Amino acid sequence: MSRTDAQSMNIRAAVLRTSGAPLQIEDVLLEAPRPTEVRVRVVATGVCHTDMVVRDQLFPTPLPIILGHEGAGVVDAVGSAVTTVKSGDHVVMTYMSCGLCLPCETGHPAHCTHMHPLNFGGGRLDGSTSACACGNDHAIHDHFFGQSSFSTYTIANERNVVKVAKQAPLELLGPLGCGIQTGAGSVLNALKVEAGSSFAAFGAGAVGLAAVMAAKVAGATTIIAVDVTPSRLELARELGATHVINSREEDPVQRIHAITQSGVNYSLECSGRSEVLRQAIDSLTTLGTCGIVGATKVGTEVAFNINDVMIPGKRIMGIVQGDVVANAFIPKLVDLYLQGRFPFDKLCKFYEFEEVNQAMADSERGVTIKPILRMPAPASV
Template structure:
């Protein structure tokens, strides 16, 4: 096995230096992996809504920062204590967790007690970073979601790299580490949608459409997608929705009740908008459950009718990353994709790495559901 040495690697990275501003492609140095870490040559990285949330500092993080958290690539070097992957393995990188707290030890690492510092703290738990500027030598915050994958090479931890089969198209797989995992995991793992049940996704972006596909896999017989973009609603029907609702044209709560008779068994709020969460709660039937996955500005609040939740026994459930154990769940999604049962490639469009800002803009405007950045093949120096 090829273990890490003390040599640094020169990289290209998309760096955020000022809140709300464009990312800049910069040259930087990346240190060698520590004992439980791995160096990954990034092949491609998905662009996620949370990248824009952090770019705009709706979730405050230290700057300058290398963004990106849906990376896929090839392991190039491993630390001396790494046992789960080897150089040459194809991996998807996902969220980071500590592995030591009660949520981690009871099978809920996505709700890790150290989730914020490990994923939004701009470095390791001890405050250290792996990257520094080639010009000034100043540290650049990284380890965003344990990876900072808008970079040609990254340092990740063996806890947040997931080995995937080499027959799967590696450049496509990065979004399985966050957005696609979140939607599918919320349905299959957190909400546990059953065969014959009814489900509604409020928001038909990458997360919502992944949820629609997962609801079909689960055997739900009424699958409703709610959005304001006709093309996304058309795609939802193609991916397994039985009904769609354009909430600019119809009241989604009234329409859901008309379709189901009383409301859905499960709803998932994917938009990050407080008023849409209220709709997702109101659209539930008796004993229904609403999952919340949409990222909002820190401090966002929502009002709902307490009696309309209490008396029908409705449940409201916060969900992070589908509450999945990624090492088990991501290979399941890969297998479903290879079997033709989870065609998430229909959501994706590829961009060059130097088009990162355009990819983010296209995601925000709705032009592209799931952008994926291809890293330059000649980026190694």
């Protein structure tokens, strides 16, 4: 399709052009949705740690690119083959998967064989993009996590849009598509934390605090949050943690073993630090499981005591997006929120779209746990 096709539209998008540089809000031309695609008017989008990881090219992607992968909005147009959503539906956008590989076919789309090219490749699987710079027709990479939601409108696929109830506050829901889903899904779906068990979250950012809330929902009776920021630990208590540990002040492994007498049944490493992963493993009891969700620089390795893992039968599990099927899981989180049992809004602070770089900076400094960018309302509203 020609970039000047009559069905294309002008949008505004935050574009990363140089590694580590501030994002630039630019005029961009967006093509119409293809048969299996959906065009979404973005109402709001979360800012996630992975956006900063890619901005700094610790996870390399082609540049220039439109980032953003926790978008929520209203369906504006659908392709000819789309059957599950229609114009006017409220949706949360999540990660993209192919739907055809063995992991997808067996209920694990977050571990899709094509996860990297579909989410970090800067375009569709065939290499095409939906966006180009206005005035010169130069392609801008997009389809970041299948959505590139740092934009006023975006093209997603029918596979990675999740219809949500219209009574839910749409501008708040975007983070359910990645960070909140990752923390909660890791506890409820991947680790399958059960009632009466013990759980420790290493890192009390958005993912770790979502995990704490989910552990409470699951009925865990010992819920431990580990972090270095007192305000986050205080919030963790408010959200359901029975114990908090400031790892700058005491050894979390020793403290966890003292609290539990033997170690926790489940731990979740959310910080992306190799030394913290070792602590999460060492904090486990016999037959305990450690989940890994923290994003690290490509090539990062960690050492652990092999016998201390093998003999007590500890398990180490890699987890992406909570290993959830988003179309089933995100509506459950919305229901839990509406019931008052999953108050993830306590993590969030709103910013205007033009404040995208400030939102990123505040997240990196720990000032804001989960920034959400509000998009400008359409001119006709």
